[in-house]
Amino acid sequence: SEKGTELSNGGDITSQTADVGISIINKIKEIIPEITLKFTSGNDLFHKELSYNSRHKNGRGLDFTISPSTSNYINQVETILQGYAAGNQPNFRFINEYSDPTQASSGDHFHISWGPGTEAAQSLNESIALAKKGLIPIYTV
Secondary structure, X not given: OEOOOOOOEOEOOOHHHHHHHHHHHHHHHHHOOOOEEEEEEOOOHHHHOOOOOOHHHHOOEXXXXXXXXXXXXXXXXXXXXXXXXXXXXXXXEEEEOOOOOOOOOOOOOEEEEEOOOOOOHHHHHHHHHHHHOOOOOOOOO
């Protein structure tokens, strides 16, 4: 589901970002059907007003929560996101803001984005290393 009109009340998300979001939803629901996902932001007014540049501002970032948000489910979702990062490098990025919130975080959530750059470089590199060792499955959009 979507929180209000937060996906696009500041402008459209890109078609690639929409494709990523759909793919993530489908994979998470396939592997963990008992959890609910709620998208809480996209190209939204909140992010437009932040003083720093964010991928949300140009429609390349999405935030979502999971429910229930137990540590087991958070870890399972993070593993799926790691598989997407390894399988779509350098374009897919994510931040687990349940365990590592950013300075502007307004609550627990996962942040995902599409496009090369420096955002979430550490989680991307960790995901690639885990995939090379065969410790996580790889997913493509």
